[in-house]
Amino acid sequence: MFFSTASLCFFESYYVAQSYKKNELDDAQKILHKQLLTSNNDPQLLFNAGDIAYKKGDFDKARAYYEQASLLLKRSDTLFEKTYFNIGNCYFHEKKLVEAIEAYATVLSITKDHKEALYNKKKAEGLLKEEERKKRDNPLGDHSKEKDGKDKEPSEKQDEKEQNNNKD
Numbered sequence: 001m002f003f004s005t006a007s008l009c010f011f012e013s014y015y016v017a018q019s020y021k022k023n024e025l026d027d028a029q030k031i032l033h034k035q036l037l038t039s040n041n042d043p044q045l046l047f048n049a050g051d052i053a054y055k056k057g058d059f060d061k062a063r064a065y066y067e068q069a070s071l072l073l074k075r076s077d078t079l080f081e082k083t084y085f086n087i088g089n090c091y092f093h094e095k096k097l098v099e100a101i102e103a104y105a106t107v108l109s110i111t112k113d114h115k116e117a118l119y120n121k122k123k124a125e126g127l128l129k130e131e132e133r134k135k136r137d138n139p140l141g142d143h144s145k146e147k148d149g150k151d152k153e154p155s156e157k158q159d160e161k162e163q164n165n166n167k168d
Helices: 005-021 025-038 043-055 059-071 078-093 097-110 115-137 152-167
Strands: none
Touching (some): 043 059, 043 078, 078 097, 078 115, 097 115
């Protein structure tokens, strides 16, 4: 039986989707990489590869795929907004909060009431403020001392002793 290249791509894409749904991410990733060798300028394939890497917890690789896809998209493309939202999520997981906020802001510049982007942006801004407050309160980054100069650990150990004594 003879299949055209387009037919093979359809079957491969179907298999990728089925593997993804079944959480067989390695299989889906292998097929996508094969497709990307022949169609590395297809933003949908790059987006899908990003989704698989994201689901596997490889946020740096996922972000790279999403960023590559975004370069091939126009702001008016539906996939552009999804791509930037996912870029923001990758940065968020990588604890790169400033970059995450910028990515969510890009999404919000397209859709002002994007609920998930609004929520994630506010969460990232809150965490960033907390980080800045901690740096301001403790500029040397020495987490073993409280503001008054006393060691934290002994008081934590004391709390543990009190908890153990209360169990008796």
